[in-house]
Amino acid sequence: MAGSFRRYIFVCQYSLYTELILGCLQIQLGVICSVGILTLSEAKLQAAQAHQTWKSLSGLTERVTIVNPSSAEQYSELGIHREVRAADWADSTSSTLQGIAPASKSDRTRASGFAKGELNFGHLQFSIPFPYQLEPTPILMAAPENFNPSLRLPAVLPEPPQNSSPPTTSTKPGTPDAVLESIDTDYRYDTDNFGQTNFFLEPTVKFRLSNGNRIFFKTGFNFFKQRGVESITNFPLQVGWQGKIGQVTLQTAAGVDVFNRLPTAINLNAKVEAPISPPRVSSSGRLLSAVILSGNLEQGPYKSNARTLDNQITAWRFGPDLYWQIDRNTSLFSSLRLGSYNDGNSEVQSFSRLERKFGQFSLAANLFTWSYDRDLERTSGYFSPPDFLVYNGEVAWEGDITNFLRCRLAANLGRQRLKGEFDNANTYQTRCTVKVSPNIELDLGYSFSNVRNQETGGSAYSGNSLIGQLRVKF
Numbered sequence: 001m002a003g004s005f006r007r008y009i010f011v012c013q014y015s016l017y018t019e020l021i022l023g024c025l026q027i028q029l030g031v032i033c034s035v036g037i038l039t040l041s042e043a044k045l046q047a048a049q050a051h052q053t054w055k056s057l058s059g060l061t062e063r064v065t066i067v068n069p070s071s072a073e074q075y076s077e078l079g080i081h082r083e084v085r086a087a088d089w090a091d092s093t094s095s096t097l098q099g100i101a102p103a104s105k106s107d108r109t110r111a112s113g114f115a116k117g118e119l120n121f122g123h124l125q126f127s128i129p130f131p132y133q134l135e136p137t138p139i140l141m142a143a144p145e146n147f148n149p150s151l152r153l154p155a156v157l158p159e160p161p162q163n164s165s166p167p168t169t170s171t172k173p174g175t176p177d178a179v180l181e182s183i184d185t186d187y188r189y190d191t192d193n194f195g196q197t198n199f200f201l202e203p204t205v206k207f208r209l210s211n212g213n214r215i216f217f218k219t220g221f222n223f224f225k226q227r228g229v230e231s232i233t234n235f236p237l238q239v240g241w242q243g244k245i246g247q248v249t250l251q252t253a254a255g256v257d258v259f260n261r262l263p264t265a266i267n268l269n270a271k272v273e274a275p276i277s278p279p280r281v282s283s284s285g286r287l288l289s290a291v292i293l294s295g296n297l298e299q300g301p302y303k304s305n306a307r308t309l310d311n312q313i314t315a316w317r318f319g320p321d322l323y324w325q326i327d328r329n330t331s332l333f334s335s336l337r338l339g340s341y342n343d344g345n346s347e348v349q350s351f352s353r354l355e356r357k358f359g360q361f362s363l364a365a366n367l368f369t370w371s372y373d374r375d376l377e378r379t380s381g382y383f384s385p386p387d388f389l390v391y392n393g394e395v396a397w398e399g400d401i402t403n404f405l406r407c408r409l410a411a412n413l414g415r416q417r418l419k420g421e422f423d424n425a426n427t428y429q430t431r432c433t434v435k436v437s438p439n440i441e442l443d444l445g446y447s448f449s450n451v452r453n454q455e456t457g458g459s460a461y462s463g464n465s466l467i468g469q470l471r472v473k474f
Contacts, residue, residue: 178207178215180474186220187468192461194454195227196305202236213243218255226306233260234303238267249273257301265314267300282328290325302341305454307381316340329357343380346373355394364394366412383454389417390425390451407432416451425451431467443469 185203190196202220209215222234238255254268272295279290297318302308319337326332332354339347348371355364368391372384392414400406408431416425431445445467452461 175210177210181206181208181214182471182473184472185470187466187470189466190463191465192453192463194456194461195225196454197223197225198303198305199223211243213241216240216242216253218253222303224303224306224309229306229310230261232262232306232309234258234301234309236267247275259309262309262312265301265312267298269296269298269300271296279325286328287325288328290323292323294321294323295319296321296337302382304382311343311380313380313382314342331355341380343376344374345376345380345384347371347384360397360399362394362396362398364396365391366394366414367391377455383452385418387417387419388452391415392425392427401432404435405432406435418452427451439473441471443467443471 183203183205186200188198188200190198200220200222202218202222204216204218206214206216216239218236218238218240220236222236224232224234235258236255237258238253240251240253242249242251244250249272251271251273252269254266257265257267259265274293276291276293277289280288282288295318297316299316300314302313302315304313317337317339319335321335322333324332332352334352335350337347337349339349341347348369350367350369352367353364355362368389370388371386375384375386376382377384392412394410394412396408396410398406398408408429410427410429412425412427412429414425416423427447427449429445429447431443434442434444436442445465447465447467448462449465450460450462453463454461
Protein backbone atom coordinates (compact mmCIF):
# COMPACT_ATOMS: atom_id res chain seq x y z
CA MET A 1 0.00 0.00 0.00
CA ALA A 2 2.78 2.28 0.99
CA GLY A 3 4.71 1.36 -2.15
CA SER A 4 1.69 2.04 -4.26
CA PHE A 5 1.25 5.46 -2.58
CA ARG A 6 4.89 6.30 -3.23
CA ARG A 7 4.56 5.37 -6.87
CA TYR A 8 1.42 7.58 -7.10
CA ILE A 9 3.21 10.48 -5.50
CA PHE A 10 6.11 10.02 -7.97
CA VAL A 11 3.76 9.88 -10.91
CA CYS A 12 1.92 12.94 -9.65
CA GLN A 13 5.16 14.81 -9.18
CA TYR A 14 6.32 13.74 -12.64
CA SER A 15 3.00 14.87 -14.18
CA LEU A 16 3.24 18.21 -12.37
CA TYR A 17 6.75 18.88 -13.68
CA THR A 18 5.67 17.75 -17.12
CA GLU A 19 2.70 20.06 -17.15
CA LEU A 20 4.83 22.92 -15.91
CA ILE A 21 7.38 22.36 -18.66
CA LEU A 22 4.71 21.90 -21.31
CA GLY A 23 3.03 25.11 -20.18
CA CYS A 24 6.24 27.07 -20.52
CA LEU A 25 6.79 25.58 -23.93
CA GLN A 26 3.27 26.51 -24.96
CA ILE A 27 3.80 30.10 -23.77
CA GLN A 28 7.10 30.36 -25.67
CA LEU A 29 5.56 28.77 -28.75
CA GLY A 30 2.67 31.19 -28.60
CA VAL A 31 5.02 34.16 -28.36
CA ILE A 32 7.08 32.86 -31.27
CA CYS A 33 4.02 32.28 -33.42
CA SER A 34 2.65 35.73 -32.62
CA VAL A 35 5.94 37.38 -33.54
CA GLY A 36 6.14 35.31 -36.72
CA ILE A 37 2.61 36.18 -37.74
CA LEU A 38 3.26 39.86 -37.06
CA THR A 39 6.49 39.75 -39.07
CA LEU A 40 4.85 37.99 -42.00
CA SER A 41 2.02 40.50 -41.98
CA GLU A 42 4.42 43.45 -42.11
CA ALA A 43 6.44 41.79 -44.91
CA LYS A 44 3.29 41.23 -46.94
CA LEU A 45 2.28 44.84 -46.40
CA GLN A 46 5.67 46.14 -47.54
CA ALA A 47 5.66 43.84 -50.57
CA ALA A 48 2.20 45.02 -51.48
CA GLN A 49 3.29 48.64 -51.16
CA ALA A 50 6.42 48.04 -53.27
CA HIS A 51 4.39 46.20 -55.88
CA GLN A 52 1.89 49.03 -55.95
CA THR A 53 4.67 51.62 -56.30
CA TRP A 54 6.39 49.68 -59.13
CA LYS A 55 3.08 49.26 -60.86
CA SER A 56 2.44 52.99 -60.60
CA LEU A 57 5.87 53.83 -62.05
CA SER A 58 5.39 51.32 -64.84
CA GLY A 59 2.07 52.79 -65.65
CA LEU A 60 3.53 56.30 -65.60
CA THR A 61 6.35 55.24 -67.92
CA GLU A 62 3.92 53.58 -70.25
CA ARG A 63 1.70 56.64 -70.23
CA VAL A 64 4.67 58.96 -70.99
CA THR A 65 5.85 56.69 -73.78
CA ILE A 66 2.39 56.51 -75.27
CA VAL A 67 1.64 60.21 -74.92
CA ASN A 68 4.99 61.42 -76.44
CA PRO A 69 6.49 58.72 -78.64
CA SER A 70 8.43 61.21 -80.81
CA SER A 71 10.35 62.86 -77.99
CA ALA A 72 13.55 61.01 -78.93
CA GLU A 73 13.30 62.25 -82.49
CA GLN A 74 12.69 65.78 -81.25
CA TYR A 75 15.77 65.59 -79.03
CA SER A 76 17.76 64.26 -81.95
CA GLU A 77 16.63 67.15 -84.14
CA LEU A 78 17.62 69.60 -81.43
CA GLY A 79 21.07 68.06 -81.22
CA ILE A 80 20.51 66.57 -77.75
CA HIS A 81 22.06 63.12 -77.42
CA ARG A 82 22.76 61.03 -74.38
CA GLU A 83 25.88 59.51 -75.89
CA VAL A 84 28.24 60.09 -78.80
CA ARG A 85 29.58 57.16 -80.73
CA ALA A 86 33.33 57.09 -81.20
CA ALA A 87 32.85 56.05 -84.82
CA ASP A 88 30.99 59.28 -85.57
CA TRP A 89 33.86 61.36 -84.20
CA ALA A 90 36.35 59.20 -86.07
CA ASP A 91 34.52 59.87 -89.33
CA SER A 92 34.47 63.60 -88.66
CA THR A 93 38.13 63.67 -87.68
CA SER A 94 39.19 61.69 -90.74
CA SER A 95 37.30 64.13 -92.95
CA THR A 96 39.14 67.01 -91.34
CA LEU A 97 42.56 65.35 -91.71
CA GLN A 98 41.90 64.69 -95.35
CA GLY A 99 40.89 68.30 -95.91
CA ILE A 100 37.34 67.33 -96.94
CA ALA A 101 35.31 70.19 -95.53
CA PRO A 102 31.96 70.35 -97.29
CA ALA A 103 29.22 67.82 -97.02
CA SER A 104 28.27 67.78 -100.68
CA LYS A 105 30.10 65.78 -103.26
CA SER A 106 30.98 68.82 -105.33
CA ASP A 107 32.47 70.61 -102.33
CA ARG A 108 34.46 67.53 -101.35
CA THR A 109 35.97 67.40 -104.81
CA ARG A 110 36.66 71.12 -104.71
CA ALA A 111 38.35 70.84 -101.33
CA SER A 112 40.70 68.14 -102.58
CA GLY A 113 41.02 69.70 -106.03
CA PHE A 114 43.88 70.00 -108.43
CA ALA A 115 45.60 73.13 -107.21
CA LYS A 116 45.87 71.92 -103.60
CA GLY A 117 45.91 75.48 -102.35
CA GLU A 118 48.62 76.73 -104.71
CA LEU A 119 48.57 79.71 -107.05
CA ASN A 120 50.28 78.55 -110.23
CA PHE A 121 52.04 81.10 -112.41
CA GLY A 122 54.11 79.02 -114.77
CA HIS A 123 57.50 78.18 -113.31
CA LEU A 124 56.71 80.27 -110.20
CA GLN A 125 53.89 79.75 -107.74
CA PHE A 126 52.17 81.21 -104.71
CA SER A 127 51.03 78.98 -101.88
CA ILE A 128 47.57 79.65 -100.44
CA PRO A 129 47.36 79.13 -96.66
CA PHE A 130 45.33 76.15 -95.50
CA PRO A 131 45.27 76.55 -91.72
CA TYR A 132 44.06 73.09 -90.81
CA GLN A 133 45.24 71.13 -93.79
CA LEU A 134 47.88 68.75 -92.54
CA GLU A 135 49.29 67.85 -95.92
CA PRO A 136 52.56 69.71 -96.55
CA THR A 137 52.20 72.42 -99.17
CA PRO A 138 55.46 73.33 -100.93
CA ILE A 139 56.41 76.99 -100.90
CA LEU A 140 57.34 77.79 -104.46
CA MET A 141 58.02 80.94 -106.43
CA ALA A 142 55.45 83.18 -108.11
CA ALA A 143 55.05 84.55 -111.61
CA PRO A 144 52.21 85.94 -113.73
CA GLU A 145 51.51 83.31 -116.39
CA ASN A 146 48.56 81.58 -114.79
CA PHE A 147 45.74 82.90 -112.59
CA ASN A 148 44.18 79.69 -111.34
CA PRO A 149 44.13 79.48 -107.55
CA SER A 150 42.02 77.12 -105.50
CA LEU A 151 40.85 79.13 -102.52
CA ARG A 152 38.57 76.62 -100.78
CA LEU A 153 39.47 76.09 -97.12
CA PRO A 154 38.72 72.88 -95.25
CA ALA A 155 36.12 73.17 -92.52
CA VAL A 156 37.15 73.01 -88.90
CA LEU A 157 35.04 70.40 -87.16
CA PRO A 158 34.64 70.52 -83.36
CA GLU A 159 36.93 68.44 -81.24
CA PRO A 160 35.35 65.25 -79.83
CA PRO A 161 34.41 65.41 -76.13
CA GLN A 162 37.02 64.14 -73.72
CA ASN A 163 36.05 60.91 -71.97
CA SER A 164 36.21 61.36 -68.20
CA SER A 165 36.29 57.64 -67.51
CA PRO A 166 39.70 56.06 -66.89
CA PRO A 167 41.35 54.65 -70.00
CA THR A 168 40.78 51.01 -70.60
CA THR A 169 43.64 48.72 -71.40
CA SER A 170 43.68 47.53 -74.99
CA THR A 171 44.86 44.18 -76.18
CA LYS A 172 45.66 45.53 -79.65
CA PRO A 173 49.32 45.92 -80.62
CA GLY A 174 50.84 49.40 -80.33
CA THR A 175 50.63 51.77 -83.29
CA PRO A 176 53.77 52.09 -85.43
CA ASP A 177 55.92 55.20 -85.20
CA ALA A 178 55.21 56.16 -88.84
CA VAL A 179 52.47 55.13 -91.27
CA LEU A 180 52.54 55.65 -95.03
CA GLU A 181 49.72 58.12 -95.76
CA SER A 182 49.91 59.10 -99.43
CA ILE A 183 52.04 59.45 -102.53
CA ASP A 184 51.45 62.54 -104.70
CA THR A 185 53.19 62.78 -108.05
CA ASP A 186 53.25 66.23 -109.72
CA TYR A 187 53.72 66.59 -113.48
CA ARG A 188 54.28 69.80 -115.45
CA TYR A 189 55.42 70.42 -119.02
CA ASP A 190 55.90 74.06 -120.11
CA THR A 191 56.72 75.23 -123.65
CA ASP A 192 56.62 78.56 -125.47
CA ASN A 193 57.11 79.94 -128.97
CA PHE A 194 60.74 80.92 -128.25
CA GLY A 195 62.09 77.38 -127.90
CA GLN A 196 62.07 77.12 -124.12
CA THR A 197 61.02 73.85 -122.45
CA ASN A 198 60.75 73.04 -118.74
CA PHE A 199 59.70 69.60 -117.54
CA PHE A 200 58.96 68.64 -113.90
CA LEU A 201 58.12 65.20 -112.51
CA GLU A 202 58.24 65.16 -108.71
CA PRO A 203 56.68 62.49 -106.45
CA THR A 204 56.21 63.23 -102.74
CA VAL A 205 55.85 60.42 -100.19
CA LYS A 206 54.09 61.41 -96.96
CA PHE A 207 54.13 59.64 -93.60
CA ARG A 208 52.00 60.30 -90.55
CA LEU A 209 53.79 59.99 -87.21
CA SER A 210 52.23 58.55 -84.07
CA ASN A 211 51.97 62.04 -82.51
CA GLY A 212 49.96 63.40 -85.47
CA ASN A 213 52.81 65.25 -87.18
CA ARG A 214 53.92 64.47 -90.72
CA ILE A 215 57.16 63.96 -92.57
CA PHE A 216 57.56 63.82 -96.33
CA PHE A 217 60.23 62.90 -98.84
CA LYS A 218 60.37 64.54 -102.24
CA THR A 219 62.43 63.57 -105.25
CA GLY A 220 61.96 63.50 -109.01
CA PHE A 221 63.34 64.30 -112.43
CA ASN A 222 63.43 67.78 -113.99
CA PHE A 223 64.60 68.79 -117.46
CA PHE A 224 65.39 72.27 -118.84
CA LYS A 225 65.98 73.09 -122.51
CA GLN A 226 66.55 76.45 -124.18
CA ARG A 227 68.00 77.74 -127.44
CA GLY A 228 71.71 78.43 -127.28
CA VAL A 229 72.20 76.55 -123.98
CA GLU A 230 73.10 72.96 -123.32
CA SER A 231 70.21 71.06 -121.72
CA ILE A 232 70.24 70.54 -117.96
CA THR A 233 68.88 67.64 -115.95
CA ASN A 234 67.98 68.07 -112.29
CA PHE A 235 67.27 65.52 -109.53
CA PRO A 236 65.74 67.22 -106.46
CA LEU A 237 65.96 65.58 -103.03
CA GLN A 238 64.11 67.05 -100.05
CA VAL A 239 62.99 66.00 -96.58
CA GLY A 240 60.26 67.93 -94.75
CA TRP A 241 58.33 68.01 -91.49
CA GLN A 242 54.95 69.48 -90.58
CA GLY A 243 53.32 69.86 -87.16
CA LYS A 244 51.07 72.06 -85.06
CA ILE A 245 51.57 74.02 -81.86
CA GLY A 246 48.11 75.00 -80.71
CA GLN A 247 46.47 76.69 -83.71
CA VAL A 248 49.81 77.48 -85.39
CA THR A 249 50.94 75.18 -88.21
CA LEU A 250 54.69 74.85 -88.80
CA GLN A 251 56.37 73.38 -91.86
CA THR A 252 60.05 73.07 -92.72
CA ALA A 253 61.93 71.30 -95.49
CA ALA A 254 65.53 71.05 -96.62
CA GLY A 255 67.37 69.17 -99.33
CA VAL A 256 69.74 69.29 -102.26
CA ASP A 257 69.42 69.71 -106.02
CA VAL A 258 71.69 67.42 -108.02
CA PHE A 259 72.46 68.40 -111.63
CA ASN A 260 74.02 66.48 -114.48
CA ARG A 261 76.66 69.12 -115.27
CA LEU A 262 76.33 71.73 -112.48
CA PRO A 263 77.42 71.75 -108.84
CA THR A 264 75.00 70.45 -106.23
CA ALA A 265 72.92 73.21 -104.62
CA ILE A 266 71.10 73.37 -101.28
CA ASN A 267 67.41 74.21 -101.02
CA LEU A 268 65.24 74.94 -97.97
CA ASN A 269 61.91 76.47 -97.07
CA ALA A 270 59.83 77.20 -93.98
CA LYS A 271 56.27 78.29 -93.34
CA VAL A 272 54.33 79.46 -90.29
CA GLU A 273 50.54 79.68 -90.53
CA ALA A 274 47.97 80.84 -87.96
CA PRO A 275 44.31 81.93 -87.92
CA ILE A 276 43.80 85.58 -87.00
CA SER A 277 40.11 85.09 -86.19
CA PRO A 278 38.38 81.81 -85.23
CA PRO A 279 36.89 80.19 -88.35
CA ARG A 280 33.09 79.90 -88.41
CA VAL A 281 31.58 76.79 -89.97
CA SER A 282 27.96 76.12 -90.91
CA SER A 283 26.04 73.10 -89.65
CA SER A 284 26.64 71.44 -93.03
CA GLY A 285 30.41 71.81 -92.62
CA ARG A 286 30.96 74.73 -95.01
CA LEU A 287 33.35 77.51 -94.08
CA LEU A 288 31.53 80.81 -93.44
CA SER A 289 34.35 83.15 -92.41
CA ALA A 290 38.04 83.03 -91.53
CA VAL A 291 41.18 85.16 -91.60
CA ILE A 292 44.48 83.31 -91.93
CA LEU A 293 47.95 84.82 -91.98
CA SER A 294 51.12 82.95 -92.95
CA GLY A 295 54.81 83.76 -93.23
CA ASN A 296 57.04 82.12 -95.88
CA LEU A 297 60.77 81.73 -96.41
CA GLU A 298 62.55 79.84 -99.18
CA GLN A 299 65.98 79.52 -100.69
CA GLY A 300 67.32 77.51 -103.60
CA PRO A 301 68.23 77.48 -107.31
CA TYR A 302 66.02 79.69 -109.44
CA LYS A 303 64.49 77.15 -111.83
CA SER A 304 63.30 79.64 -114.40
CA ASN A 305 65.04 78.20 -117.46
CA ALA A 306 68.23 76.48 -118.61
CA ARG A 307 70.22 79.70 -118.94
CA THR A 308 69.43 80.81 -115.39
CA LEU A 309 70.48 77.44 -114.01
CA ASP A 310 73.59 77.45 -116.18
CA ASN A 311 74.55 80.74 -114.51
CA GLN A 312 73.97 79.10 -111.09
CA ILE A 313 71.48 81.74 -109.96
CA THR A 314 70.01 81.19 -106.49
CA ALA A 315 67.52 83.34 -104.61
CA TRP A 316 66.10 83.99 -101.15
CA ARG A 317 62.39 84.80 -101.04
CA PHE A 318 60.28 85.69 -98.04
CA GLY A 319 56.97 87.39 -97.29
CA PRO A 320 53.44 87.03 -95.88
CA ASP A 321 50.20 85.60 -97.27
CA LEU A 322 46.71 86.67 -96.17
CA TYR A 323 43.54 84.68 -96.79
CA TRP A 324 40.15 86.13 -95.87
CA GLN A 325 36.94 84.15 -96.26
CA ILE A 326 34.54 87.10 -96.26
CA ASP A 327 31.40 84.97 -96.45
CA ARG A 328 30.55 81.50 -97.68
CA ASN A 329 30.86 82.53 -101.35
CA THR A 330 33.36 85.42 -101.27
CA SER A 331 37.09 85.20 -100.58
CA LEU A 332 40.17 87.41 -100.80
CA PHE A 333 43.76 86.27 -101.13
CA SER A 334 46.79 88.55 -101.05
CA SER A 335 50.49 87.78 -101.10
CA LEU A 336 53.74 89.75 -100.93
CA ARG A 337 57.22 88.44 -101.77
CA LEU A 338 60.62 90.08 -101.37
CA GLY A 339 63.55 88.45 -103.14
CA SER A 340 67.33 88.67 -103.00
CA TYR A 341 69.52 87.01 -105.65
CA ASN A 342 73.16 85.93 -105.49
CA ASP A 343 73.94 88.15 -108.50
CA GLY A 344 73.11 91.24 -106.43
CA ASN A 345 69.60 91.77 -107.79
CA SER A 346 66.43 92.17 -105.68
CA GLU A 347 62.71 92.01 -106.40
CA VAL A 348 59.27 92.91 -105.02
CA GLN A 349 56.18 91.12 -106.23
CA SER A 350 52.58 91.12 -105.05
CA PHE A 351 49.41 89.28 -105.99
CA SER A 352 45.78 89.84 -104.98
CA ARG A 353 42.64 87.95 -105.94
CA LEU A 354 38.99 88.62 -105.09
CA GLU A 355 36.61 85.77 -105.95
CA ARG A 356 32.85 85.35 -105.78
CA LYS A 357 31.07 82.03 -106.40
CA PHE A 358 27.60 81.61 -107.89
CA GLY A 359 26.85 77.93 -107.63
CA GLN A 360 29.01 76.19 -110.22
CA PHE A 361 30.14 79.52 -111.70
CA SER A 362 32.58 82.04 -110.27
CA LEU A 363 33.89 85.53 -111.02
CA ALA A 364 37.31 86.76 -109.94
CA ALA A 365 39.53 89.81 -110.28
CA ASN A 366 43.33 89.39 -110.26
CA LEU A 367 46.11 91.95 -109.84
CA PHE A 368 49.82 91.12 -110.14
CA THR A 369 52.80 93.48 -109.83
CA TRP A 370 56.49 92.62 -110.24
CA SER A 371 59.54 94.85 -110.16
CA TYR A 372 63.31 94.27 -109.98
CA ASP A 373 66.08 96.57 -108.92
CA ARG A 374 68.00 95.83 -112.16
CA ASP A 375 67.14 94.16 -115.44
CA LEU A 376 69.67 91.31 -115.71
CA GLU A 377 67.89 89.06 -118.20
CA ARG A 378 70.69 89.26 -120.80
CA THR A 379 73.40 88.37 -118.31
CA SER A 380 71.71 86.16 -115.70
CA GLY A 381 68.98 84.73 -117.94
CA TYR A 382 65.83 85.29 -115.87
CA PHE A 383 62.95 87.68 -116.57
CA SER A 384 63.62 90.73 -114.36
CA PRO A 385 61.33 93.60 -115.42
CA PRO A 386 61.76 96.94 -113.66
CA ASP A 387 58.01 97.56 -113.85
CA PHE A 388 55.51 94.82 -114.73
CA LEU A 389 51.75 94.92 -114.14
CA VAL A 390 49.01 92.40 -114.98
CA TYR A 391 45.32 92.78 -114.19
CA ASN A 392 42.41 90.73 -115.51
CA GLY A 393 38.96 89.34 -114.83
CA GLU A 394 38.15 85.64 -114.68
CA VAL A 395 35.01 83.69 -115.51
CA ALA A 396 35.03 80.03 -114.53
CA TRP A 397 32.74 77.01 -114.35
CA GLU A 398 33.33 73.88 -112.33
CA GLY A 399 31.06 70.85 -112.01
CA ASP A 400 30.63 67.10 -112.22
CA ILE A 401 30.50 65.57 -115.70
CA THR A 402 29.96 62.04 -114.39
CA ASN A 403 30.21 60.34 -111.02
CA PHE A 404 33.96 59.94 -111.45
CA LEU A 405 34.84 62.98 -113.58
CA ARG A 406 34.89 66.63 -112.50
CA CYS A 407 36.12 69.48 -114.71
CA ARG A 408 36.84 73.19 -114.53
CA LEU A 409 36.93 75.71 -117.38
CA ALA A 410 38.24 79.25 -116.95
CA ALA A 411 39.03 82.27 -119.09
CA ASN A 412 41.00 85.36 -117.99
CA LEU A 413 40.80 88.57 -120.00
CA GLY A 414 42.85 91.62 -119.07
CA ARG A 415 45.84 93.82 -119.77
CA GLN A 416 49.57 93.74 -119.05
CA ARG A 417 52.06 96.60 -118.86
CA LEU A 418 55.81 96.20 -119.39
CA LYS A 419 58.12 99.24 -119.39
CA GLY A 420 55.20 101.58 -119.88
CA GLU A 421 53.69 99.70 -122.86
CA PHE A 422 50.30 98.00 -122.60
CA ASP A 423 49.18 94.80 -124.29
CA ASN A 424 46.38 92.26 -123.93
CA ALA A 425 46.76 89.59 -121.26
CA ASN A 426 44.64 86.49 -121.81
CA THR A 427 44.72 83.03 -120.28
CA TYR A 428 42.55 79.97 -121.00
CA GLN A 429 42.53 76.93 -118.77
CA THR A 430 40.91 73.56 -118.44
CA ARG A 431 41.35 70.93 -115.76
CA CYS A 432 39.69 67.60 -115.01
CA THR A 433 39.86 65.31 -112.00
CA VAL A 434 39.33 61.59 -112.58
CA LYS A 435 38.44 59.47 -109.57
CA VAL A 436 40.00 56.14 -110.49
CA SER A 437 39.11 54.52 -107.15
CA PRO A 438 38.24 55.68 -103.62
CA ASN A 439 41.98 56.07 -102.90
CA ILE A 440 43.31 57.14 -106.32
CA GLU A 441 42.69 60.44 -108.13
CA LEU A 442 44.25 61.79 -111.30
CA ASP A 443 44.32 65.45 -112.37
CA LEU A 444 44.92 66.57 -115.94
CA GLY A 445 45.04 70.20 -117.03
CA TYR A 446 46.00 72.44 -119.92
CA SER A 447 46.70 76.18 -119.97
CA PHE A 448 47.42 78.70 -122.70
CA SER A 449 48.62 82.22 -121.88
CA ASN A 450 50.18 85.23 -123.58
CA VAL A 451 51.29 86.82 -120.30
CA ARG A 452 55.01 87.40 -120.63
CA ASN A 453 57.68 85.64 -118.64
CA GLN A 454 60.61 86.91 -120.75
CA GLU A 455 61.65 89.82 -122.93
CA THR A 456 60.36 89.31 -126.48
CA GLY A 457 60.89 92.72 -128.05
CA GLY A 458 58.11 93.41 -130.53
CA SER A 459 57.21 89.72 -130.91
CA ALA A 460 54.12 88.24 -129.33
CA TYR A 461 54.53 85.70 -126.59
CA SER A 462 52.53 82.52 -126.11
CA GLY A 463 53.07 79.72 -123.60
CA ASN A 464 51.49 76.29 -123.15
CA SER A 465 51.41 74.17 -120.03
CA LEU A 466 50.34 70.58 -119.42
CA ILE A 467 49.77 69.98 -115.72
CA GLY A 468 48.89 66.83 -113.84
CA GLN A 469 48.94 65.15 -110.46
CA LEU A 470 48.41 61.57 -109.35
CA ARG A 471 47.25 61.14 -105.73
CA VAL A 472 47.31 57.78 -104.00
CA LYS A 473 46.07 57.53 -100.40
CA PHE A 474 46.74 54.59 -98.11
